[in-house]
Amino acid sequence: MRKFFILIILLVSGLSVLSAQELNFTVKVNIQRLLTADPAVFNGLEQSLKEFVNSSKWTEDEFRPEERIKGNILLTINGEATDKSQKTIPNVYTAELAIQASRPIFGSSKETTLFNFIDREITFKYEQFQPLQFSKTLFNDNLSQVVAFYIHIILGMDYDSFALNGGSDHFQAAQNIVNVAQSAAAVQGRGWSSIEGNNRNRFWIVENWLSPRMKPMRELQYVYHRLGLxxxxxxxxxxxxxxxxxxxxxxxxxxxxxxxxxxxxxxxxxxxxxxxxxxxxxxxxxxxxxxxxxxxxxxxxxxxxxxxx
Structure with a gap:
């Protein structure tokens, strides 16, 4: 249904039919809060993160440039992480991730916000010019896992907005990311566990989307957008x-x-x-x-x- 909807827009507007990746996000890294660590460490992180988000292949579908989901990511580095004795942990940082995504409204030049959230529980290990790598089965680094998680949540919400329960595969992919993170001995930071975050963390976001008890919210996502807006x-x-x-x-x-x-x-x-x-x-x-x-x-x-x- 998503592909059919976008195809109608393209036929009406006469836009390009060239294929592209799924996302078209603006990505920024803010280091203004970083007081002690060398800010040069993060030279290149913004570009690496932008390429990771916009150039990776996240679905099996082919997206035209005009179909790409628009959004914004702001990664704010808060500072160096510390252990229980308040000693600095080398190359480990705390951060916040603000992420927003939108969807076009049929017959209009307007867009509607799909997702707007700030994750304040990010801790990740990073060395200068370190590549961001994501695996469906292996835990590589916490930053890649977190960003990939939210990308699949956004894809799931986008697909759900075009077809009833259309985003299930992406919510399941996000659930798999949670499972991999939970089983990784080297995982840093909070957000992956059911006992953290007052039911407001990554674990509970995807748990809610896949839970039968939240079926009315899945229906809301479709009816509000496709049948309403x-x-x-x-x-x-x-x-x-x-x-x-x-x-x-x-x-x-x-x-x-x-x-x-x-x-x-x-x-x-x-x-x-x-x-x-x-x-x-x-x-x-x-x-x-x-x-x-x-x-x-x-x-x-x-x-x-x-x-x-």
């Missing part, structure tokens, strides 16, 4: 109605399993967009959506109440 250019009222109903179904999932990481990821990506969509809605739509969103996102309840004004 992609309808807006042709029939805004129909698109809003579909989105309103799928948000109500998502609320049922929230009532059963409140504050899951999937719901937090959805709200991080969609909260403002939902406000924009329903500003043009009927009074009844505004009331229903304000009620639903205030329940599943109580910290922003005041914002949703503005829909009624």
């Amino acid at each position: 992609d309808q807006m250019s042709q029939d805004p009222a129909k698109g809003r109605s579909i989105i309103s109903k799928t948000l109500e179904n998502a609320r049922k999932s929230f009532d059963t399993y409140p504050n899951t990481i999937l719901m937090q990821l959805f709200l991080s990506a969609k909260s403002k967009e939902i406000m924009e969509i329903f500003r043009m809605g009927t009074p009844d739509e505004k009331d229903r959506v304000a009620d639903v969103m205030s329940r599943i996102d109580p910290t922003n309840a005041n914002n949703y109440r503005q829909l009624r004004q």
Whole structure:
């Protein structure tokens, strides 16, 4: 379904049909917080990371340049890692990874955010000009594993947005990365275990996507995007109605399993967009959506109440 959707865009626009890799990400490495280590160590890391993300082959599908998933990665190096006695661990660093990805909206020049997350639990070993290498079966380095994990999560979300459960293979690939990391004696840092991160880490992100109990969230990913947003250019009222109903179904999932990481990821990506969509809605739509969103996102309840004004 994803390929069919993009093919329609290409036929309409007359864009190139040349094949390319799957991702088109802007990649930045920020070392401004690095106070003690030699910043020259990271010369070349930004380019290596960019090539790792954009030039690796992540799927078996062929992507045209115009099909490539757009996004941004910002790796912020916090400093040198220390052991329990606060001694510096040679060539090991702590970092944060901010990652965002988007998807086109059918019949529009606009894009919608799919994923928007900051992983604050990254520790990795790195020496100057060290290549980034990823293996499906072997643990090479933590940075490569972490980035590959999020790439497969984004691919899974993208494919899910075009076909119901279309991203399962990529979520399973992300699960395999977690399994490999857990079994590696040399793994650094947190984020791979079920007992860390207050149910907000990498383990729980992919666990949620694959869990049968989170089936309504998988359905939300498809219905919201393919049946809702992609309808807006042709029939805004129909698109809003579909989105309103799928948000109500998502609320049922929230009532059963409140504050899951999937719901937090959805709200991080969609909260403002939902406000924009329903500003043009009927009074009844505004009331229903304000009620639903205030329940599943109580910290922003005041914002949703503005829909009624």
